[in-house]
Amino acid sequence: MNGLALSDVTAGYHAEDLVLNGVSLGVPKGRTTVLIGPNGSGKSTALRVLCGLLSAREGRVELDGEDVNATPPHERVRLGLGVLPQGRSVFPSLTVRQNIELGAWTFRRDRRGRRRRVEELLDRYPVLAERSEVLAGRLSGGQQRLTEIARMMMSDPDYVLIDEPGAGLAPVFVQDVYEEIRALADEGKGVLLVDQNVRKAMTLADYVYVLELGRKRQEGSPERFTEDLTGVVREWLRIE
Numbered sequence: 001m002n003g004l005a006l007s008d009v010t011a012g013y014h015a016e017d018l019v020l021n022g023v024s025l026g027v028p029k030g031r032t033t034v035l036i037g038p039n040g041s042g043k044s045t046a047l048r049v050l051c052g053l054l055s056a057r058e059g060r061v062e063l064d065g066e067d068v069n070a071t072p073p074h075e076r077v078r079l080g081l082g083v084l085p086q087g088r089s090v091f092p093s094l095t096v097r098q099n100i101e102l103g104a105w106t107f108r109r110d111r112r113g114r115r116r117r118v119e120e121l122l123d124r125y126p127v128l129a130e131r132s133e134v135l136a137g138r139l140s141g142g143q144q145r146l147t148e149i150a151r152m153m154m155s156d157p158d159y160v161l162i163d164e165p166g167a168g169l170a171p172v173f174v175q176d177v178y179e180e181i182r183a184l185a186d187e188g189k190g191v192l193l194v195d196q197n198v199r200k201a202m203t204l205a206d207y208v209y210v211l212e213l214g215r216k217r218q219e220g221s222p223e224r225f226t227e228d229l230t231g232v233v234r235e236w237l238r239i240e
C-alpha cells in the first residue's frame with residue numbers, strides 16, 4: 001500500500017518504559033497529516049520512529065508497503081523520506097549554498113546532479129538565491145528555516161516529516177514557512193506535521209491525529225476538531 005505508516009507501534013528510550021503504546025497512523029501522498037497532543041505525549045518520538053532514529057519494539061513502520069523498521073535513517077532518505085527537525089539546524093558558518101548541498105546524500109556519487117539540484121532549488125526559492133553565498137548565520141530566522149527546507153528537498157522526498165516548524169520564529173516569518181509546507185503537499189508530497197501551534201496546523205491539515213500519553217486518543221478530519229478545538233486544548237491543559 002502507498003503511504004508512510006505506523007501500525008500498532010510500541011517504542012521507548014529505556015527498557016522499563018514505553019513512550020508509544022500501540023500507535024497506528026498513516027501519511028498519504030499529497031496530503032498534510034497533523035499530529036497534535038499535549039507536551040510529552042510522544043509526537044516527536046513518533047517522528048523519530050518514522051525516520052529511523054528510534055526503532056519500534058513492536059508493530060510495523062511502513063514506507064510504501066515496505067517494512068522499514070530495520071532500515072537506517074540515511075537509507076530511508078534514499079527511499080523517499082525527508083526530515084525537517086525541531087530547532088535550528090543550519091550550519092551558521094557555512095554559506096546558504098553549502099548548507100543546501102549538505103542534503104546531497106542521494107547525489108554523493110553524482111557531482112553534476114548535485115550541482116543541478118542545488119540550482120533548481122535556488123530557482124525555486126529566490127530569497128535564498130539572492131543570498132546563496134552569504135553565511136547562513138547571517139540570515140533571518142525565516143530564511144534559515146527556508147534553507148533547511150531547501151536542504152531537505154535536495155533528495156526530492158515523497159514524504160516529509162516536519163517538527164514544530166514555527167518554533168523560535170518571529171510571527172512575521174511563521175506564515176511564510178506554513179505557505180511552503182502547504183506547497184509541498186500541493187505538489188504531491190505526503191506531509192506529516194507535528195505542531196504545538198494547533199490552530200495554525202489545523203489550517204493546513206487534511207487529517208488529524210491526537211496523541212495522549214503515547215496512545216492515539218482521536219483522529220479525523222480537521223473540521224471535527226475545529227468545532228471543539230478549544231475544548232480539546234482546555235482538556236490538555238486541565239482547565240475546568
Ligand SMILES: Nc1ncnc2c1ncn2[C@@H]1O[C@H](COP(=O)(O)OP(=O)(O)OP(=O)(O)O)[C@@H](O)[C@H]1O
Pocket residue numbers: 013014019037038039040041042043044045046196
Ligand atoms: N531522548 C530521550 N530519552 C529519554 N526519554 C525521552 C527522550 N525523548 C523524549 N523522551 C520522553 O518521551 C516522552 C515523550 O516525549 P516526546 O518528545 O516524544 O513528546 P512530544 O509529544 O513531542 O512533546 P513536546 O510537545 O513537549 O515536544 C516524554 O516523557 C519524554 O520525557
